[in-house]
Amino acid sequence: MDALRPMTEADLVDIIAAAVADRVPLAPTGQGTKAGIGRPVQHPRLELGGLGGVTLYEPEELVVSVRAGTPVDDVVALLAAKNQELAFEPPRWRTPDGRASRGTIGGLVAANLSGPRRFKAGAVRDHILGVKGVSGRAEAFKAGGRVVKNVTGYDLARGLAGSWGTLAVLTEVTFKVLPKAETEMTLAVAGLGFARAVEALAGVLHLSVDVSSAAHLPAAGAEGSFAEEARTLLRLEGFAASVQARAEVVARHLSGFGPVERLEAEASGQIWADIRDLGAGLAVGEALWRVSIPPAAAAAFADRLAGLEPRRMAFDWSGGLVWLRLDGALPDLGADVIRAAIAATGGGHATLISGPAEARGRIAVFEPQPPPLAALSRRLKDQFDPAGILNPGRMWAGV
């Protein structure tokens, strides 16, 4: 079957009904920027680009409703014109074949992948107020609303974030938006090793300075986009006077670790955009892991990876998010070593963001779940998609 392209919600209901009747699995797809994530599936694409457009934007209410096929860039531009933003900093990744990012809102929510400010401002899911969608039962439903405080029923709107199109096809998402900060500044120290860097980052969290992003970029290899030397970065955002005052406090703290460099607004914005998009643009033959761990475990976690000889590592979220680039020829792409390191240093999860398709079919792309949790996930899938037509096998084999 070729790709299907619904132009209305009614089309979508019909397509899913037909797929249920014929037991044809579908792969809901925005622009395919994340098609390389997850277990490889060969289902016909259900292209959602036709379901685009902003249905409501009330800047003074800090709310925007967007159809799922709308490119994230368009929404970002619309909000920027009113000096507002999606505070979780949506990453803008390219497609696996290198085309520029035109990733959609639906894909953003389905993947729940957030940028550096997630550390302070929350993830994609934290900014979702409501959704509309069609489940694998070919029924259109809504959940949530358009106001920030809402506990009317289960929080299904947030609950669908990160479900990779396996429970329902989203048609519209309502987000809370926030005013952009007046300005930002990044303070950087060069040349720190892991342990010292984690110490520098952790210490700042004990000061009342409201850091909005905190990262450590170890020294890069020759082909890296980052400087030769390791850099430890802390970002402050807000009203100008406040940023200045807090920068003094942070600089004093960091001066114990080395000379402190200040990146003013533009340079600061650029470096965090680069960090935000670390998941993009991977060399062929490499594997990329995204690992979430307790931030203070970062150095201990890194120590346990020595045998893998990572080509590149980067630590965002004050150490809580680790990007790991490995040789794509490793038999299990390092899965066992990485997951053992997570288990030994305080828990978390590793997701394979990119790697050869053959390997993605063999190893667990998402963190394996203990039996009662896996069974619960499967029951949820069966409730929303009893015929198993929405992206079956994308997250877990047979689910």
Added chain:
Amino acid sequence: MTLVQMPVPDAATLAHRDEIIAGLGRILPKSRMVVDERGLKPWESDALTAYAQLPLVVVLPETTEEVSRILAFCHAHDVKVVPRGAGTSLSGGALPLADGVLMSMMRFNRILDIDFANRAVVAQPGVTNLGLTRAVEHRGFYYAPDPSSQLACSIGGNVAENSGGVHSLKYGLTTNNVLGLEMVLMTGEVVRLGGKHLDSDGYDLLALMTGSEGLLAVITEVTVRILKAPETARAVLVAFSSSDNAADAVADIIAAGIIPGGMEMMDHPAINAAEDFVHVGYPRDAEALLIVELDGPPVEVDDLIARVEAIVKARGAVDCRISTSDAERLAFWAGRKAAFPAVGRISPDYLCMDGTIPRKAISEVLRRMRELSADYGLRVANVFHAGDGNLHPLILYDANKPGELERAEAFGADILRLCVAVGGVLTGEHGVGVEKRDLMGTMFNEVDLAHQMRVKCAFDAKQLLNPGKMFPELHRCAELGRMRVHAGQLRFPDLPRF
């Protein structure tokens, strides 16, 4: 009992009460069970006291193992279970069932781990909300969501209700501050979600659990994020001669890119009730009072205070006081924090409503509420989280006057319908429970509700955990599971294919 009817108790369960108690007695010592009628009496209500029901039996487990065994036992014998924290729910979420075991989680009262390096605290669910902050404040940290009931309510109850507080405007609700849970399913299976790391990989069951009102699983451990307290906080107390002006000022502050630590509003009746109670010098003749708190480094707070002052003056504020000390800031808050008990003094009974509306609708909804108040012949006082449009109209009534409770409930239902009609929702933080159960249809159609109930079916297929709450009708999971897709009716063959 008034408008909302609870499901008819199961006769077989009632008939087997002795055997059920004996079975539970093999899991728990007698000292941690309540079986006699006098002992059961204090458990008959939560804070929605208009509803009362003696439970079948009360159990007080202390370990996850005990919770697991009790649930497995009840699952095997088809006995319903109602989890209960501190019993401060305002929506009847912890209302007992005549044929149900009431499981109090308040023996789970220990903080298990304070991890400053990871900015996380692991606590048992019976620890109070304020208990979390108390445990970390010596190092300048706090737990951000601060419901007014924080001295009493449990963190387990907060997760179950997705509670908010004054500071949620800037720092989020419970759902934005919980990192992990341990929970026990009705089958007795123990499941852990999240931990000290961020985000879930796999379905976001943490999101579904937060606000699940005790219907999905019993929470036995909670990991929360703690924050470093801001360096300073100052408050502005502003009086207006019209609530329209106050509402406009709220909108202007947000539009100026300012997200205050808290932004609360009170109307004329609430101002006076509070002033009578705490005597902090609220302007009695004001129609509306706004409290705006700014927090952060001193330079930022000073800067923002000046901006807020300019905005409220431009909107015709008749009085604007700026706190110059922490004592003064707390005095500004004292009346707001005591608003519920203050209203309790001027009326024998009151119902506390909890709708949320878009901010722009505040003055319209307040005006309609005054009309409804005249129609129903019942007074209403308003205190609310203006920054996020979360209203708490307090409807004053006297339960001893025949028909007044029913009138108050009808008035409340009209207010909530009004909230939905202007683009808002039935409940912002108190939960659906029994109170708003039968109004769910004003916000959700049958298909919407069926999808929510299917979440329930994934967690609790026998529907034994806290039934009769949240959903207006109980549908069997088998019935909800049936697919109603008919290939004959499809428009699909005409669709363009690429």
